[in-house]
Amino acid sequence: MTPLFIIGLSAAVAAPLPPYGMCEQVKAFHAAKFDRTEEPKGRRWVELHWVGSWLDFKNGWGLACRHSPDQASARLCAWLTHHTSYEFIDQAPKRILTCYGYQFPRNSEWGDWKSEISMLDHDRWLELEIDFSGFKGEEGAIRLSSFAPDKDDALVELPPLAPIEKK
Numbered sequence: 001m002t003p004l005f006i007i008g009l010s011a012a013v014a015a016p017l018p019p020y021g022m023c024e025q026v027k028a029f030h031a032a033k034f035d036r037t038e039e040p041k042g043r044r045w046v047e048l049h050w051v052g053s054w055l056d057f058k059n060g061w062g063l064a065c066r067h068s069p070d071q072a073s074a075r076l077c078a079w080l081t082h083h084t085s086y087e088f089i090d091q092a093p094k095r096i097l098t099c100y101g102y103q104f105p106r107n108s109e110w111g112d113w114k115s116e117i118s119m120l121d122h123d124r125w126l127e128l129e130i131d132f133s134g135f136k137g138e139e140g141a142i143r144l145s146s147f148a149p150d151k152d153d154a155l156v157e158l159p160p161l162a163p164i165e166k167k
Helices: 002-014 022-031 071-082 091-098
Strands: 043-051 062-067 114-121 124-131 138-147
Touching: 022 071, 022 091, 022 124, 022 138, 043 071, 062 071, 091 124, 091 138
Parallel strands: none
Antiparallel strands: 043 062, 043 138, 114 124, 124 138
């Protein structure tokens, strides 16, 4: 009975994650009212980082999330850290983009993926930044930003994605 469980667990871990749940979470993040607690004003954001190296449990292999101070960002950050694969790094941005109609070849893997994708949704901008080119001590990161009406990345800038400073 134990070998079946191990095989079943291996298959579950290896399978790409479906977009279910991700779309609802991202859309709730984007639809949330701007309450002026976001920083910088007019832009809420979430950054998800894949820290450590593949299977390096000794040095903290896993996910870390940081976000703007508003509640919508805090909720999405908490959800992402519990519903994102750290083994299959390219799945999270693919799942987000799938919510907005993007399609990807089945079983495709994107290694050193670096992109900035802007989407207009309900007359407001949503931007996904991806940098899997490898940071020191990290596999890479994504940043999802939602902009207030009449704002975009040119008006409310953030510095480029960078690794999380270890304390």
